[in-house]
Amino acid sequence: MKFHRTLVQAVAETLQQIFVVGVYADKAVEQVLKHNPRWGSRDRRFIAETVYEMVRWWRKLNVILDADEKGSSNYYHLFAVWQILNAVELPKWEEFEGVEASKVLERCQKISLVRKYRESIPDWLDEIGSDELGEAAWEKELHELNKEAAVVLRVNTLKTAPQKLKQTLLEQGIEINGPIAGSALWDRVKKDAVIVKRQNLVALPEYKQGLFEVQDASSQLVAPFLHLKPGMTVIDACAGAGGKSLHIAAIMENKGKIISMDVEERKLVELKRRADRAGAKIIQTQLINAATISRLRNTADRLLLDVPCSGLGVLKRNPDAKWKLTREFIQEIKKVQQEIISNYSQMLKPGGIMIYATCSILPGENQHQVEQFLNKNKEVFEFIEDRKVLPSEGFDGFYMAAIRKL
Secondary structure, eight states: OOOOHHHHHHHHHHHHIIIIIOOOHHHHHHHHHHTOTTSOHHHHHHHHHHHHHHHHTHHHHHHHTTOOTTOOSOHHHHHHHHHHHTTOOOOOOGGGTTOOHHHHHHHHHHHTTSHHHHTTOOHHHHHHHHHHHOHHHHHHHHHHHTSOOOEEEEEOTTTOOHHHHHHHHHHTTOOBOOOOTTOHHHHHHTTTEEEEOSSOGGGSHHHHTTSEEEOOTTGGGHHHHTOOOTTOEEEETTOTTOHHHHHHHHHTTTOSEEEEEESOHHHHHHHHHHHHHHTOTTEEEEEOOHHHHHHTTTOEEEEEEEOOOOOGGGTTTOTTHHHHOOHHHHHHHHHHHHHHHHHHGGGEEEEEEEEEEESOOOTTTTHHHHHHHHHHSTTTEEEEEEEEEOGGGSSOOEEEEEEEEO
C-alpha cells in the first residue's frame, strides 16, 4: 500500500478533532471530507475507515505505544501502530521514526491476555458489562461489538416493492450481500431488508426519491413489535429523526395517524423532511412537554418509547461512544428512562400497547426498568413479552418490551 502524506495528515487531524476537541466521530469525518471535495472515493474511504477503526481500537493502540492514561498525542505513531497490526509495511517517513514493528507485535501479544486492552474498552465499562451480563456473555458480545457494522436498508413499501428496488440497485452497480442463513433475526426482517456494501448511499437517486432508508435489522424489528393495524393512532414519543415513525407509516399503509414527538425541534424538522421524501403522509410532528402529554392522555392505540440510553448496543457504528460515555451518565440516563416510561405512558388508552425500547444491552437499562415500572403500576399495566437482540446475532444490540394498559 502506498501512503499519501495528505491523507495520513487528514486522519491525524480528524483524530485530534475527536479526542481533543470532542467532536463526534461521524461529524469529524464528515467535516474533513466536506472540506476536501476533490478526493476520490478510494481516498475518502481510506480516511473514513482508518479513523473509525483507530477510534475503535484507541486504547489498545495507546497501550501498545506505552502511552500514559491520557493517551498519546502523536497521531502519526498511533497510525503506524495500527498499520503494523494490519501487516502493512510503512514508508520510511520521519513521522514514523521510533516505531518498530517487532516491538509493536511483541507488545500486542503481551497485552492480549488482558480483556480491557485486547478488546479496547475503559475499565469502568468492562466492569459494568461483566457485572450485568456475566463474564462469558460480556466477553462474547464485546468481541462482536468491535466488528464493523453491516449496512442494512429498509425498503419503503409505500413507494416500491423489495424485489424491484433490489433490481434497480443492482443496475446502479450497488453490491448486494447475500442472505444470512440460519439467522432468526434476519428471517424476521428479510422481506423488506437489504444488506449492501458500504458506500455513499445518500447520493443515490433512489434514496432521494425515498425508495429506501438506512436502518439496521435490529431497529427494523421494533415497528412490527407494536402489532400495528391500518387506521390506528400511534404516538412515537421519542421519535428523534424518525426512522421508526417512517417504518410504522409503511406498515400502516398510510392509513391512520402517527404523532411523532421529541424534545428537540431540530430533530422534528429533519423528521418532517424525511417523511415528505418517503411519502409518509400520516405523520404529524410535535414537541413533547407536560401540556402535550396531558392533552393526549388516553388517546394512543400504540405508544413507542424508544428512550435515550447508553447506546452500548450500537458501538459497532459509534465506537467513539466508548470514550465519551461515563459511569455517571449511565446512572443518570436510567433516571431519565424511568421518568419517560412513567410520564409518557399516560398517553396510552386502555387496551393499548406500549413498547419500551433501547439500543442498549445492559439489563439495568432494559428488563430492570420494565420491572420497576410494572411493580409501581401493576394495577394499570401488564407485561406481554420482550425481545433481547444481542450483537452476536449479527446486527445492533437492541431491547424491546411490550406492555398493555388494562
